[in-house]
Amino acid sequence: MKNIFLIGTGLIGGSILKDLRNHYPESTLYGIDKNPEHALKAKSNKIIDHVAQIEDVKDAQLVIVSIPVDVALKVLPQVLDLVNEEALVIDVGSTKEAICKSVEEHKNRRQFLAAHPIAGTEFSGPDAAIHDLFKNKTMIVCEVEKTAFKLQESAIALFEKLKMRVRYMTPAAHDKHIAYVSHLSHISSFMLGKTVIQEEVNERDIFDLAGSGFESTVRLAKSSPAMWTPIFAQNKEHVLASLDGYIENLSRFRESVKNNDHNAIFKDMEQTNRIKTILKGIENGK
Incomplete structure (x- = not known):
């Protein structure tokens, strides 16, 4: 996995990248954040290697969307518009029904996986990111059947590296x-x-x-x-x-x-x- 992009460099996304860096040492990690200070802090904390812009996801193999759920409704379709046909896009927001509906008719819907890690702390921002936040925690995955099988396999392998249990649910449930x-x-x-x-x-x-x-x-x-x-x-x-x-x-x-x-x-x-x-x-x- 050559290029990994994180949109939203806070607790959840930052903690994912901290662990993935150990498992994908050959990867280059990019961060996108509407708050420039957060992006720079994520770089100084070695969560990411480079600060990027949304247009740069065209070169991604993996995009993790970890932003407030109302913003995700707007950003996620934009990301799916831009990514190449091999890329996997994962959203990790705390609600799933509205987010899944926002991309249900998108031409690249099969490149998207709706997920929610049941993990976190009361803190936020890049400084809150920690190693092993997801160890032995549950990852909820919704509408897995709508994701291309090859990308499903990539996602499950990623969750296994984070040492997470996977449970499948409908967005409504x-x-x-x-x-x-x-x-x-x-x-x-x-x-x-x-x-x-x-x-x-x-x-x-x-x-x-x-x-x-x-x-x-x-x-x-x-x-x-x-x-x-x-x-x-x-x-x-x-x-x-x-x-x-x-x-x-x-x-x-x-x-x-x-x-x-x-x-x-x-x-x-x-x-x-x-x-x-x-x-x-x-x-x-x-």
């Missing part, structure tokens, strides 16, 4: 499930942080009294609003459904506290303790 297990957790974190900031006007009290539980719960509130606002907008239907269920549970819990229904509180928490077993299975790779 992906967006529904991810709304509950990812998008809702980010909203919860943001709104918990907002509530505490509103009610605890003395920042020193937050600093002194916040324990590890609070810190871990609001960790995702450090995430980039520029990335997450388009995700919530693009996955509106499923985000609203997940919020409805969450708000219903919060309201029921509030009523239990209000009515001194300690038995209901205990049962809610006891039933939810089952999450420990589920997450333990994930940690063990099951």
Whole structure:
């Protein structure tokens, strides 16, 4: 693989290139970013070898599109317009249905693979990129049957080098499930942080009294609003459904506290303790 291009030199794309550099030492890595400072930082951090422009993808063997999902709707068709017939184009955004629809009629649709790595941190930008971010994580792949078989094989080989498990879903199923297990957790974190900031006007009290539980719960509130606002907008239907269920549970819990229904509180928490077993299975790779 001679020329690898990354569009969007942040956490996810940068971490992919950090690992791919070790597996494809003969490759030249190019970065494209609307923020010139990010592109230059990616070069100084040795994530990429050269800063490039969108027109340069005509020489690519692999293009990884790792940008906010609303921007991807515009950029992805442009990339498919420009690439040569041997190139593989992979999008790694957190929503899939709108992105797949944006290129469903494109003449080069078979050169595109829709993917979403279930990995990340609360940080963003080129400085956030790290090695082994994807080790033992899941890569969701959508509409694989619409990608040319030879390019499917190239993509799977790439994911294996990143030590990822691959799971196949329809775009609609992906967006529904991810709304509950990812998008809702980010909203919860943001709104918990907002509530505490509103009610605890003395920042020193937050600093002194916040324990590890609070810190871990609001960790995702450090995430980039520029990335997450388009995700919530693009996955509106499923985000609203997940919020409805969450708000219903919060309201029921509030009523239990209000009515001194300690038995209901205990049962809610006891039933939810089952999450420990589920997450333990994930940690063990099951």
